[in-house]
Amino acid sequence: MFVRIVKMSFEPSKIKSFLAYFETKKHLIRGFEGCEFLELYRDKENSNIFFTYSYWKAESDLENYRNSDLFKTVWATTKQYFNDKPEAWSVDKLVSLK
Incomplete structure (x- = not known):
């Protein structure tokens, strides 16, 4: 298993639209084959x-x-809300404590 982290910066006036859109797609993304966990965070x-x-x-x-149609649709819509270039990291989980 590995972890994917994506940082996105949004135009302030478009945040509500992004959140509403994410709400409609989050279960489809989480339900995609191989996806075991999905969370959305907001910087404090x-x-x-x-x-x-x-x-x-x-x-x-x-x-x-x-490479799926789901991603292509989600990303095409989401990037319309950006005010800066997104960043992404794929990382291996080394330690997890609960």
Whole structure:
């Protein structure tokens, strides 16, 4: 399993639209084959910065998602709300404490 973190910065006037759109797509993204976990975070200091945090069984599962019609539709809509270039990291989880 590995983790995908995506940082997105939104035009302040478009945040409500993004959140409403994300609400309609979050279960489809989470339900995509290989996606085991999905969360959305908002920065406490800069309220127009958000992060998605997702767990994937394998890198091939994330690639399948990134090549899917679902991703293409979600990303095309979401990027209309950006005010800066997004950043993304794929990382391996080394330690997890509960």
